[in-house]
Amino acid sequence: MTKHRAILAILLLSGGAAAHAQMAPREVPAHTVPVPDTVSPDSQKLIAAPYNPVWTVAPTTAEAWHQLVDPMAAEAAKALPALREKLRVGSEPVTIDGVKAFMITPIDLPPANRNRLLVHVHGGAYVLFPGESGTREAIALAGIGRFRVLSIDYRMPPDFPYPAAMDDAMTVWRAALKMAKPSQLGIFGTSTGGGMTLAMVLRAKQEGMKLPGAIAPGTPWSDMTKTGDSYYSNAMLDNVLVAYEGFLDASAKVYANGHDLKDPQLSPIYGDLHGFPPTILTSGTRDLFLSNTVRVHRKLRQAGVEAVLQVYEGMSHAAYNRDPFAPENREVFEEIARFFDKHLAK
Amino acid sequence: MTKHRAILAILLLSGGAAAHAQMAPREVPAHTVPVPDTVSPDSQKLIAAPYNPVWTVAPTTAEAWHQLVDPMAAEAAKALPALREKLRVGSEPVTIDGVKAFMITPIDLPPANRNRLLVHVHGGAYVLFPGESGTREAIALAGIGRFRVLSIDYRMPPDFPYPAAMDDAMTVWRAALKMAKPSQLGIFGTSTGGGMTLAMVLRAKQEGMKLPGAIAPGTPWSDMTKTGDSYYSNAMLDNVLVAYEGFLDASAKVYANGHDLKDPQLSPIYGDLHGFPPTILTSGTRDLFLSNTVRVHRKLRQAGVEAVLQVYEGMSHAAYNRDPFAPENREVFEEIARFFDKHLAK
Numbered sequence: 001m002t003k004h005r006a007i008l009a010i011l012l013l014s015g016g017a018a019a020h021a022q023m024a025p026r027e028v029p030a031h032t033v034p035v036p037d038t039v040s041p042d043s044q045k046l047i048a049a050p051y052n053p054v055w056t057v058a059p060t061t062a063e064a065w066h067q068l069v070d071p072m073a074a075e076a077a078k079a080l081p082a083l084r085e086k087l088r089v090g091s092e093p094v095t096i097d098g099v100k101a102f103m104i105t106p107i108d109l110p111p112a113n114r115n116r117l118l119v120h121v122h123g124g125a126y127v128l129f130p131g132e133s134g135t136r137e138a139i140a141l142a143g144i145g146r147f148r149v150l151s152i153d154y155r156m157p158p159d160f161p162y163p164a165a166m167d168d169a170m171t172v173w174r175a176a177l178k179m180a181k182p183s184q185l186g187i188f189g190t191s192t193g194g195g196m197t198l199a200m201v202l203r204a205k206q207e208g209m210k211l212p213g214a215i216a217p218g219t220p221w222s223d224m225t226k227t228g229d230s231y232y233s234n235a236m237l238d239n240v241l242v243a244y245e246g247f248l249d250a251s252a253k254v255y256a257n258g259h260d261l262k263d264p265q266l267s268p269i270y271g272d273l274h275g276f277p278p279t280i281l282t283s284g285t286r287d288l289f290l291s292n293t294v295r296v297h298r299k300l301r302q303a304g305v306e307a308v309l310q311v312y313e314g315m316s317h318a319a320y321n322r323d324p325f326a327p328e329n330r331e332v333f334e335e336i337a338r339f340f341d342k343h344l345a346k
Numbered sequence: 347m348t349k350h351r352a353i354l355a356i357l358l359l360s361g362g363a364a365a366h367a368q369m370a371p372r373e374v375p376a377h378t379v380p381v382p383d384t385v386s387p388d389s390q391k392l393i394a395a396p397y398n399p400v401w402t403v404a405p406t407t408a409e410a411w412h413q414l415v416d417p418m419a420a421e422a423a424k425a426l427p428a429l430r431e432k433l434r435v436g437s438e439p440v441t442i443d444g445v446k447a448f449m450i451t452p453i454d455l456p457p458a459n460r461n462r463l464l465v466h467v468h469g470g471a472y473v474l475f476p477g478e479s480g481t482r483e484a485i486a487l488a489g490i491g492r493f494r495v496l497s498i499d500y501r502m503p504p505d506f507p508y509p510a511a512m513d514d515a516m517t518v519w520r521a522a523l524k525m526a527k528p529s530q531l532g533i534f535g536t537s538t539g540g541g542m543t544l545a546m547v548l549r550a551k552q553e554g555m556k557l558p559g560a561i562a563p564g565t566p567w568s569d570m571t572k573t574g575d576s577y578y579s580n581a582m583l584d585n586v587l588v589a590y591e592g593f594l595d596a597s598a599k600v601y602a603n604g605h606d607l608k609d610p611q612l613s614p615i616y617g618d619l620h621g622f623p624p625t626i627l628t629s630g631t632r633d634l635f636l637s638n639t640v641r642v643h644r645k646l647r648q649a650g651v652e653a654v655l656q657v658y659e660g661m662s663h664a665a666y667n668r669d670p671f672a673p674e675n676r677e678v679f680e681e682i683a684r685f686f687d688k689h690l691a692k
Binding site: 023024025026027028029030031032033034035036037038044045047048050227228229230232233234235236237239285286290291294295297298301302308309310311312313314328331335 | 369370371372373374375376377378379380381382383384390391393394396573574575576578579580581582583585631632636637640641643644647648654655656657658659660674677681
């Protein structure tokens with residue numbers, strides 16, 4: 001609680017960025033935001049949940065990171081067998097040119113999806129959800145959209161900072177290009193996974209590799225610095241990320257390991273998005289990364305890319321991954337599945 | 347200032363809706379939101395502007411309404427000749443089966459747009475911008491998109507409450523159907539004009555009239571009751587509408603004149619949106635009507651309608667109409683123009 005208050009104090013005091021001292025900031029008074037009655041009871045429960053306690057945790061040693069990450073991964077993994085059974089998908093650990101991954105396959109794979117493959121990059125601020133625990137979202141889209149999904153178990157800090165995660169992702173992408181035609185391949189992921197999805201396309205462009213037929217970065221961590229309006233406007237409203245200060249800030253630093261956070265490989269909003277494949281972006285009105293999402297959408301549109309945006313009522317950051325069976329969350333996956341179905345070759 | 351404080355007190359105290367007493371609301375502490383450095387200097391100026399002072403004004407007599415509305419209309423009209431000159435459009439007052447309107451025509455009308463016509467429904471909470479003062483947005487889209495625009499000067503309260511405005515709009519729509527093929531016609535408008543755009547399509551469906559080829563409801567007032575998350579979450583952040591209590595609430599009541607605010611003709615979110623034409627929706631991350639916009643987007647998508655959403659960084663309600671030359675605002679009109687160009691027959 002003391003730590004929570006200290007971080008809150010920093011948050012409140014650091015509001016007025018020095019660069020804009022000449023422009024008066026908006027002083028928003030304390031206010032009450034009720035649980036909206038415009039969403040389903042299942043989504044109301046997610047919205048009414050207290051702040052994710054992780055947001056105040058900012059480990060400073062490798063040991064402290066593991067003490068946070070390992071029990072969370074074990075807990076998350078426990079829920080997966082039931083999820084796979086309910087969504088009728090199987091999961092198989094595989095190794096792709098030395099990189100660990102999981103192949104998630106629907107029991108009833110529709111003929112239209114037999115030659116298609118989605119590459120999945122999990123979220124968790126570059127530090128959370130190692131091993132099978134990162135496959136939750138892959139299971140949801142494989143089950144709801146009935147796609148085959150190859151979920152990358154990329155290396156992470158504190159043991160492996162940038163660029164290990166991106167190196168692993170590109171190894172899998174190179175291998176995926178041998179498993180299907182580029183037009184039959186998609187890439188998707190949420191939060192860090194959304195940022196990495198964008199960074200993978202940037203790096204594929206740079207390295208002259210083929211691009212996927214479509215991508216689905218969900219509320220992507222497109223700017224790892226505290227840049228973008230909703231880092232401020234949705235702070236303490238979003239109950240998943242809550243605020244930049246604390247866990248997010250610490251995760252950015254341990255991942256970057258001294259590297260420039262504004263390098264497009266870390267913050268893809270600063271990359272050249274021309275030539276990107278059709279893109280579907282997902283966010284929520286309470287999302288701390290709403291600006292991270294709409295800034296990418298605008299930049300893609302400016303680059304002439306077919307890019308669609310879905311913003312869900314009252315939804316905090318990536319809350320659709322908390323319960324894929326809430327009607328609005330199922331809709332998130334259905335929209336993404338429809339988008340891939342529309343844009344990927346058969 | 348006293349009135350401002352009184353309304354603020356009501357706003358802060360009324361946060362926790364009784365219906366959700368069982369679900370803990372989010373208590374958002376006071377916080378500072380700087381002017382973002384992710385938008386152009388022109389947009390920064392709009393974002394840094396103080397609250398629109400009108401938000402606290404809640405007239406209770408017809409005379410008081412006119413004292414508010416008439417000088418604002420005169421002031422707004424003054425800026426129009428220069429705007430028309432800069433955007434190279436002409437404006438001609440016309441009467442369409444007894445309804446006043448303005449035909450806005452680009453000096454250089456591209457051949458592709460010769461047979462196309464956009465019907466415009468202006469905004470202003472159903473009370474503001476009578477006469478020529480309501481044509482500002484029509485001039486912007488006519489100039490930037492080089493479309494012919496027929497802007498409806500519909501009757502308004504306090505003299506003419508609901509359904510006068512909708513009756514006038516439908517009279518013009520009936521006439522427009524004789525001026526071009528339905529597939530060559532679009533309807534657009536912002537805020538109240540966005541709500542009326544949706545209500546016009548609902549009423550056209552009910553009356554068996556032909557529908558337009560595409561529509562562009564900008565941040566539509568789709569729910570005239572205080573329902574939707576951003577009425578709470580973006581209150582005191584949006585510097586155009588600021589909050590529901592005060593002007594908006596008073597406008598809703600004087601327009602409805604005792605009619606049910608949840609009637610789909612007043613709050614089109616409650617209507618059946620099946621069969622709607624392709625729709626482009628526009629909002630901003632600070633918009634008090636962000637939920638009014640995304641709720642319509644979701645409902646259209648659920649009805650199988652092709653509907654695209656554009657959400658602009660840091661933008662308050664309808665701020666694109668404040669300065670159509672700010673780069674982001676010009677982009678709003680360019681996106682809408684491109685959408686009409688894509689979907690309307692030539």
